[in-house]
Amino acid sequence: MTSATVVVRHVNIGAARRLKMGERSILSAIGKTPVTGPVALGPLGLAGDEQADLSVHGGLAKAVYAYPAVHYAFWQAQRRERGVSLFDEALPPGFLGENLTIDGPLEGDVFVGDEWHFPDCLLRVTAPREPCFKFAAVMGFAQAEAIFLHHKVSFRLTFAIFPMGNALLSLHNESRWLRSSHLN
Structure with missing residues (x-):
C-alpha cells in the first residue's frame, strides 16, 4: 500500500439556505464556513452540516467532501478574469462547498477505495464529486461547472465516514492516506 499525509486546514x-439564481430562489447548502473547534462526525457527516438535495449530496456514501486549498487561487483567477470578483478578494474556506479544505494529495493521486486514516475515524473515497448547477451560481459565471468537470483542479472526491467511538475532526488533524491495495 502507498502511504502519504493529508492535513486538514x-x-x-x-x-x-436560499440561494438566488436569476429570478429563482433555490435551497442550497453549498456555502460552508470554517469552525474553530473540533466537530463531531457520524456516518452521515459532520455535526451541524446540512445538504439541501440528498439525491446528489450527502448520505452514507457522500458524507464528506474534501478539496485542496492549493486550487483556490485558480478559482479566484477564474472569477477575476470574468469580472465577478469585485475586489479580487480571497475566497474563504468552504466557498466551494467542501467540508474539508486540505493540504495533501491532488486529483491524480487519489482513487475510489483509498482510505484516509484520522485519529478518530476513517474516510473512504466512494465516488467522484459531481458539481450541481448551484456551483455555477455561487461562482458567478455559467461556465464554472464545465471548468470544474474538465480542468486539472477538479478534485472531485466524496467520502464515506467510519467513526470510531466519539469521533471528532478538527483543524490541522493529520491523516495517513492509504492507497487501496487493488490499485497498486
Whole structure:
C-alpha cells in the first residue's frame, strides 16, 4: 500500500439556505464556513452540516467532501478574469462547498477505495464529486461547472465516514492516506 499525509486546514459546515439564481430562489447548502473547534462526525457527516438535495449530496456514501486549498487561487483567477470578483478578494474556506479544505494529495493521486486514516475515524473515497448547477451560481459565471468537470483542479472526491467511538475532526488533524491495495 502507498502511504502519504493529508492535513486538514479547515473543517467547514453549513446550513441549507436560499440561494438566488436569476429570478429563482433555490435551497442550497453549498456555502460552508470554517469552525474553530473540533466537530463531531457520524456516518452521515459532520455535526451541524446540512445538504439541501440528498439525491446528489450527502448520505452514507457522500458524507464528506474534501478539496485542496492549493486550487483556490485558480478559482479566484477564474472569477477575476470574468469580472465577478469585485475586489479580487480571497475566497474563504468552504466557498466551494467542501467540508474539508486540505493540504495533501491532488486529483491524480487519489482513487475510489483509498482510505484516509484520522485519529478518530476513517474516510473512504466512494465516488467522484459531481458539481450541481448551484456551483455555477455561487461562482458567478455559467461556465464554472464545465471548468470544474474538465480542468486539472477538479478534485472531485466524496467520502464515506467510519467513526470510531466519539469521533471528532478538527483543524490541522493529520491523516495517513492509504492507497487501496487493488490499485497498486
